[in-house]
Amino acid sequence: MSIASEVDMVPSVGSSLAGRPQAVIDQVRSYESYIAGRDVAGEGWVYTLTARSLLEDVFTSVNIKRTLEQNPESPESLHPYVVGRCGVATLADIDAAVDAAVSAKAGWAATPLATRMRLGPIFRAKLREHREELLSLLMAEAHPRMLAEWELSCLEQVYSDESCDWYRQQMATEFDHADRRLIVRRCPDGVVAINPPQNAPAPSAALAVLILMAGNTVVVRAPRSIALSTMYVLRELVAPLLAELGAPPGTLNVICGKPQQTLDRWLEHPGVDDILYFGGSEEGLRFEQECVARGKKPILELAGNxxxxxxxxxxxxxxxxxxxxxxxxxxxxxxxxxxxxxxxxxxxxxxxxxxxxxxxxxxxxxxxxxxxxxxxxxxxxxxxxxxxxxxxxxxxxxxxxxxxxxxxxxxxxxxxxxxxxxxxxxxxxxxxxxxxxxxxxxxxxxxxxxxxxxxxxxxxxxxxxxxxxxxxxxxxxxxxxxxxxxxxxxxxxxxxxxxxxxxxxxxxYLPSHGGTGLTGGAFGEANYPILKTSHLQGVSISRGIRPRTAVFGD
Structure with missing residues (x-):
């Protein structure tokens, strides 16, 4: 079918769902905030309209969004341009998401590393299973199909068997030394807040799986202007996998909120340990200073040149x-x-x-x-x-x-x-x-x-x-x-x-993100999120060594 004939078939604003294919109806998705393992209503909605609408009829597209944000029950919700909607988190929701992550962090950190590491391969399998659904959402958000396929190729490599095996080696290594068992391991930082970029929010938010594999609990802010694919990946793909692994409620929390408002709450909340921030270099370096001043670890993904x-x-x-x-x-x-x-x-x-x-x-x-x-x-x-x-x-x-x-x-x-x-x-x-x-x-x-x-x-x-x-x-x-x-x-x-x-x-094996200078800030380097959101710890387990002998020798 030609583009012209498809355009001619688009119903006028306010038309009913009658005559629309079931596959189209099923694509109109609705997500509230996801906090402590349950859906939480917010204060209104933001809507995703297919990118095609902006190229065909930008006036109608903008009008539909404005109308629906003022009146979600409007007949415009049935327009074929509408792909889905996401609830907008309140200030209380932002804090509640962090509180839920704090409550869950001890339980999830205590989950055996082998169990947490399973999350990578099963998430990759889930991505493959839902590949076409995710591609359709990325295209609705204006990603050309070839570019969306490239973005998914990133996740394929990040969660490949080779990469996951390497992560496992980095997370814990044991040695025998005389009458001691020595362990060099990485411990989770705690609660990690993630602020993905507007140009590629869903693939960036999917890095949360690595952060979860490290033993952290997570709060993700889906960008208001382009929230749907992020909510889909985390709510539909990741959350069920965590439930399968027995993760406590609050291990993963996803909200859609205003960027500055959310970042300010994260900086103020004593429960947030790390913030993964995507954005421009000038703003990001200022944010890095604020994080350090508040005792939080900044992990920056800024401009590249x-x-x-x-x-x-x-x-x-x-x-x-x-x-x-x-x-x-x-x-x-x-x-x-x-x-x-x-x-x-x-x-x-x-x-x-x-x-x-x-x-x-x-x-x-x-x-x-x-x-x-x-x-x-x-x-x-x-x-x-x-x-x-x-x-x-x-x-x-x-x-x-x-x-x-x-x-x-x-x-x-x-x-x-x-x-x-x-x-x-x-x-x-x-x-x-x-x-x-x-x-x-x-x-x-x-x-x-x-x-x-x-x-x-x-x-x-x-x-x-x-x-x-x-x-x-x-x-x-x-x-x-x-x-x-x-x-x-x-x-x-x-x-x-x-x-x-x-x-x-x-x-x-190789990093997909991370850099130096204005790209990564004062602590910038190749970014393996599983490593950047954890810290090294050495452990010695002795079998009957006398303390005096350990200090002074025989």
Missing amino acids: DGLVVWRDADLKLAAEAIAECFYGSGQICMVPNYVLAHPAVAEELIGLVREEVGNVRPGYPEERGVLLSPVRRSEKFFRLLDQAVRNGAELVCGGRRTELDGTPSETGVFLEPTVVRVEGLRDARRFDIVRHETFFPLIPLVVAEPADDELLLDRFVDFLNDNSYGLRNSLWATSSEVVDRFVTRINNGGLLKVNDSHIGFLP
Whole structure:
């Protein structure tokens, strides 16, 4: 069926459910706050309307949301644009969720590690079982299907058998030493509050499973503007698994609330031990200071400004594919490449190949195969950054315009063209904001290094990456083992280094999140949530050793 014919079949606002397929009716989901193992009514609702509605009829979409938030019994609740709703937590609910987590923490922490570790594999199985349902919700929230599949691939690796085996090794190790049994183990921090980002809330909130595996109890805030998929994952998939494992009520709590209001309550509540915070670097670093002042552990996932290096002997076609990953989701993903450093000997050919790859990145409805661009609602900063770069001497290679759904350039389009900008020289490259900071747009600066001896260029490339004030991921494209070894041994910035590989791809064992500098704050490093929300403890169990002998010897 064509898009046009589907649009023609959309009933008017206020139409009844009569004639709608049962599968559509079943997709209208409703979630209240989940506190201490039960559903708790809040103060009103926030509604999720399919992303398609914003592309077809933004006026009707906005009107339906406003009407329903004022009157949930309105006939608009039956409109096919409506996917679901989530109850809004009160201040009392926010505190009650933490109180429930406090009450449950001793019981869950006492649960044997082997039992808690089972949560990872059975959650992965549950994700696979409900894959299409979750994909449909992510697409309703404006994630292109291919991007949603990539997000689920992250969870597949995070909870793979290899990764879960490695987590188990890190959580407890035993040694025999003379007449003692020595244990090095990790203990849960206690109550962990999670504030996932708006651009990918459900996959980020799913990291709560790792935090639960560590023995912590959890409170998650589902973002008000995009709450449904988060509530689905935690309420429908994770909560039943915890019940199967005998977790006490309150081990997992999920609320939908205002961000600042919720964070303020978490900072004030003495029961919160850790806060996993996703957000911008400036706000996040201020929040880190507040956490430390209140005696809470801040775990920060902030902005990224990832570098991708292309050396003279690189497979340029594959490198160009990796560079094009910067446009996925219209660049509104922290772990995509944000700038490219190109060897001058291959810069021209590389730019040509990147231009070809741009043609494979297109807008469209989220459910359409091949769509990789997402709508960008606020694009003023994009044009401001682009204008600054061009005024300062950069060259616009391609892109730079708004487009309609079909890719046609338009002053009123809700998509942005994939945009490539050429910057000459490493020396002054960071005077361009598009090189110095994360842009969060489909915009990549390709920095062409000054011609120089390869040994000198190699040092300059390494220094450039290490001097980045951010540090999430870096990647290199080169075939020389000497060049690869130099990068592997000398790059110390960031939580992950990829060599001749997808910049955004996920792998078992390796971290999916975490970084240094403005990405992770003062305590930033690769983020394995099971480790970041626990702490090391050494244990010695003696078999009849005399204390005096232990101190002074025989």
